[in-house]
Amino acid sequence: MIAQIWQYVLAGIAAGAIYALIAAGFVLIYQVTGMINFAQGEFAMIGAMTASALATGGMPVFEASAIAVVAASAAGALCYLLAIRPARAATGVTLIFITLGLDVALRGLGLLVWGTNPLSLPAFTGGASVNVLGGVLSPQTLWVLLTDVLVFAALYLFFRHTYAGTAVRAAVANPPIASTFGIPLRTFAFWSFVAAAAIGGLGGVVVAPITSATYDMGLTLGLAGFVAAVLGGLDSLPGALVGGFVLGIIEKLAGGLISTGWEQGVGFLILVLVLVLRPQGLLGRAVRRA
Amino acid sequence: MSRVPQAGYGPIALGLVLIVVLLVWVLPSYYTGLLTQIGLYALVTIGLNLFMGYAGQVSLGQAAFVGIGAYTSAALAVKGHVTPWLGMIAGALVAALVAYVLSFIALRLRENLLALATLALGIVINVVFNEWEFIGGSSGFKDIPGFAIGTFAFDQRAYAVLAWALVALGIWFAGNVVRSTFGRTLIAISAGELGAQALAVDSDRLKRQTFVLSAVYAGVAGAVYASSFSYIDPTSFSFLLSVNFVLMSVIGGIRSLWGAVIGAAVVVALGQILQNVVPIVLPSARGDFQQFFLGVILIAMLILLPRGITSRLGEART
């Protein structure tokens, strides 16, 4: 029994690792623009599908992955320029609807380009699963965890130890200050979209070998990542990390101990509880009145 | 001239039903099926517009209420041999009850958080559909009994007429609400909630009642859908359907009742056209790819024409 539960926990860690990446994208955009970007998951889909399509066509995995991340970033940039920036004056709900429209459109685009068939991406490294205290983790999962470490470390370093990052934090806390940097707030918003898309795309690439790539993976990933972000605290990057793993573990435990259907559902129950009882999440401060 | 419309919803709606009756005698059954679909979607969207456009709230989970109506009616019909006529009423009541209970959780939240909460609740309800064996679990219900009047069992044409009769009824009722004191206080709380509260308007109660009303519309539509299609499963009532309702609402005009009908018609018709035309140009296209165009249209509308199509048709009063 314990061994079972431990395996569920490990599975949860594996899932949580990817949720953390998606959640990071949500938090990034929310922190800089105050907006909830429902299309976040689709960046992962774009990354996964592009990499898989290229690899299936013969390109080496790492090259395909690099191009895929660039493609996802470009998608992020386009989304911002075409859909978000033109809607400057919109109220909070309109922006949500716009990102919903982006989510729908990007998924439809995936269907147009790649159809409904799943594509696969070879694992980065071969080899047998790794034994962890009696449970197993696949090598690709280790790659996902490594990506987590790298991405979150990079984000931490950027925001705490670079001039640009400090400028972003200041501008977010006090928007009029942005002008003293000579950079309009829109530019921060633009780059937050690009960065969130890149991270999302990267997430899609590293998870594709595990789950294979389908046009609708963005929806499930996006929703899960977004629950993780709210759970951790929409204004907290460390919260995205924590929220991702907590959600992943609870999901897999629910899935194993109750039923697979509740694996999906428990996350949303948690979301409702968080929204009602503690909207700022585990690590967030006050909820921003968007 | 009042800005809340004095338009005669009743007569126009009746005219619409007559048109539908004419159409179903002429059109092939495939198109009759589409008419039914548009009608049922429009019914849901009318309720949604009351909640989003007039009360100024957000719901990303309306499909769940449609599902509740459908499952209630189907379960009663299949397991209890209850006629779908009663099932329709039961479906509406159960949906209303669930909406009532959930409103205490969700309606305390504002804007973004309300959107998230309704999204989450909608998905949780969908999971319940999927997990509850009594109502079929992931297999759903099949061979759901259809409507009947005496010995006449409804065929596709009859369902189309029923759907649009309900739309007419729905618009008539909603139109009365919108033009009454209730409607005016709804607009007041959506425009300046605190100001309205300072005039002793109970915004919580108004929002709750509107939410429940929107669930009634959705529940009725769900019940009719269940019988007309004779098969339902959880995938019919997913988050994607909820998003589609929002699409219809925005495209037609969120604070417009005719807009709900127009939005539903546009989304369904456009979907059909795209499904047939695009694969000629792009053979790799599969599945629901028309969503790409609908998503783009939604974004374009929100940026360029936030009040929807009806605001351009000189119905700015609606």
Added chain:
Amino acid sequence: MSAIAAATTTLEVRGVTMRFGGVVAVDDVTFSARTAEVLGVMGPNGAGKTTLFNVISGVQRPTSGEVTLGAARLTGRRVEDVAALGVTRTFQTPVMFWGLTVRESVEVALAAREFGGTYPPAPWRELVRCGFGTAGRRREDTALRERADTILAGAGIAAMADRATESLAFGEERLLELARALAASPAVLLLDEPLSGLNPDEIEAVLASIRAARASGVAVLLVEHAVGELLAVADRVVVLDHGRKIAEGTPQAVAVDPLVIDAYIGDALE
């Protein structure tokens, strides 16, 4: 004008303190406002006047202290329930109901008064009656419309009745907000800087409405930066500074009170 105003109910503010984190916005303030009087509330910027209004109207719950109207306790109630008990207010920036006409805005104010308590009156019954368009409901709506017209005429803004509230100039918004507040037949009327941004004609119109309200028994609490006008129309004045009440009395007495002068000049020097 209203049954509530006819009785001599008093608004009592007792020991109200409002603390936000480390800041004390209102500090142990006590005073009362009587039927048919205009009570001016004065004080330099940041004195806590609007916070005081927020506490009285139920927008914020005080850290300590209480507010009563006659026998009824106001503190701890929701905004709409306080309003239903007879306390109406206007805001520093007028709250307009975009999407409604001027007349319809007044009808909203009349709606709750019509049934007593808050609107909607009895759960579901109102929605059902409105939805089915019952004859009785429609008669009531027509009556509301007529009463709204009467009120607009009384306020001198009958010409605006069909205009969309989005199209109103700032001064017109103020006049509408005041007409709306009076339409609710309050026992207590809280006016938050109703004169700012108005031209002389509009100022006269507002002052006339205030006097008329007083004559019909309303207790008017008036926050206003235009000290001259405030002293001219008020029966009594309460002065706040840094959240504390520093003076209370007739306008004449307060105008020469050294503490008051000090507070204002001190503020000017800062």
